[in-house]
Amino acid sequence: MDRVEFKAMINDALDGKIDLIITKSVSRFARNTVDTLTTVRKLKEENIEVWFEKENIQTLDSKGELLITIMSSLAQEESRSISENCTWGQRKRFADGKVTVPFSRFLGYDRGEDGNLIINPEEAKSVKLLYALFLEGRSCYGVAKELTARGIKTPGGKDKWSAQSVKSILTNEKYKGDALLQKSFTVDFLTKKKKKNEGEIPQYYVKNNHEAIIEPETWDFVQTLLEHDYRKSKNSVSIFSGKLKCEDCGDWYGSKVWHSTSKYKRTIWQCNSKFKEKCQTPHFTEDEIKDAFMNAVNILMKEREQIQANFQAIETIAYSTKELEIERDKLYAEMESISNLMEHAIQNNARVALDQEKYNQEFDEMTERFNGVKKKCDAINEKIEDKKTRHIQAGRFIKTLLSEDEMATFSPLLWQSLLDYAKVSRNGKLIFIFRNGMEI
Numbered sequence: 001m002d003r004v005e006f007k008a009m010i011n012d013a014l015d016g017k018i019d020l021i022i023t024k025s026v027s028r029f030a031r032n033t034v035d036t037l038t039t040v041r042k043l044k045e046e047n048i049e050v051w052f053e054k055e056n057i058q059t060l061d062s063k064g065e066l067l068i069t070i071m072s073s074l075a076q077e078e079s080r081s082i083s084e085n086c087t088w089g090q091r092k093r094f095a096d097g098k099v100t101v102p103f104s105r106f107l108g109y110d111r112g113e114d115g116n117l118i119i120n121p122e123e124a125k126s127v128k129l130l131y132a133l134f135l136e137g138r139s140c141y142g143v144a145k146e147l148t149a150r151g152i153k154t155p156g157g158k159d160k161w162s163a164q165s166v167k168s169i170l171t172n173e174k175y176k177g178d179a180l181l182q183k184s185f186t187v188d189f190l191t192k193k194k195k196k197n198e199g200e201i202p203q204y205y206v207k208n209n210h211e212a213i214i215e216p217e218t219w220d221f222v223q224t225l226l227e228h229d230y231r232k233s234k235n236s237v238s239i240f241s242g243k244l245k246c247e248d249c250g251d252w253y254g255s256k257v258w259h260s261t262s263k264y265k266r267t268i269w270q271c272n273s274k275f276k277e278k279c280q281t282p283h284f285t286e287d288e289i290k291d292a293f294m295n296a297v298n299i300l301m302k303e304r305e306q307i308q309a310n311f312q313a314i315e316t317i318a319y320s321t322k323e324l325e326i327e328r329d330k331l332y333a334e335m336e337s338i339s340n341l342m343e344h345a346i347q348n349n350a351r352v353a354l355d356q357e358k359y360n361q362e363f364d365e366m367t368e369r370f371n372g373v374k375k376k377c378d379a380i381n382e383k384i385e386d387k388k389t390r391h392i393q394a395g396r397f398i399k400t401l402l403s404e405d406e407m408a409t410f411s412p413l414l415w416q417s418l419l420d421y422a423k424v425s426r427n428g429k430l431i432f433i434f435r436n437g438m439e440i
Contacts, residue, residue: 137239177212
């Protein structure tokens, strides 16, 4: 086919004049794999199908995805000479520990004369405020709302903050002085599409790469809070939100303002379902909650050496993920085996004339089997991550307990770091459940 006519056909398809292109084979469609892949993807984005008769592959069905994958691997070789040099140079810099940062959109740091990160004092104040607001108990949404109200600019120079922007800063290791390199990589040499690096290529973690804005211990603690407390309401603006649970109905306590227009105004906490469920649990003032917490922590302080000994005795067994990881690896192997069978089936269907009804039935069965195994694998991964998170929380609980003196005044940081939640009983007693599982 003349290239001018080929281009005209593709343009007609993209203009909506053609919805199906039939071609004898993959090799006859375009001059090379790169052109074929680029064109097929462009058409697919507009829901236009290409049917390769010889291979019996239609680009819009699930089996067409494998064709694109196979062609993609070939296309990488054909286009590698253009892009590989740039990629190699970038990865070499990462391997050497050289940090690349988009400074124009990076709050808190500027580029130094040597190309490294140096603290921008004014912007660093905004970063510290953001972390402080989160540690006070606000959700990412609540922090974003407060920063917007204070007129603080986002990293991109905008007036309105989003919860995602806040979370991005809270989870960026550069604020504690470290640098994780090669967080993403280019997956397609043709489209330059990038993907989050989840172990496909090496990552490099550089400790103490530059001066920290946030203390490493504080940054690590924030990560634990993000993992543990993400269930909280986006409107959460108090350290007590999502921490007090009604023993009658299981709902959380919320704040209520009494006498809001008089000099007797005060904030109390009561069950959010008190009048729906007719709960018998009482309300509390914030001072009452603080006093009860301080008493519970001081009891813990007296027993901290025994608590540490108990933790060390069970740590290896209680938080081990070895058996779960063995089970997960078996499922990974099964997924790979099924995937190979599916790939072989598609290749065989392209070479040999098969009963298509039977072929589709067998392929669908393999797909269902693969998805079933993947679901089990995802569930095990979730259990592994849960154990790891609880291990980190328990370890930090012990470390905090050993580093603190008896509480004389209420500490929001200790409330966040030591406490999981508190139960409120009908008799007015607050039972504190700490992050190591102890109840007081």
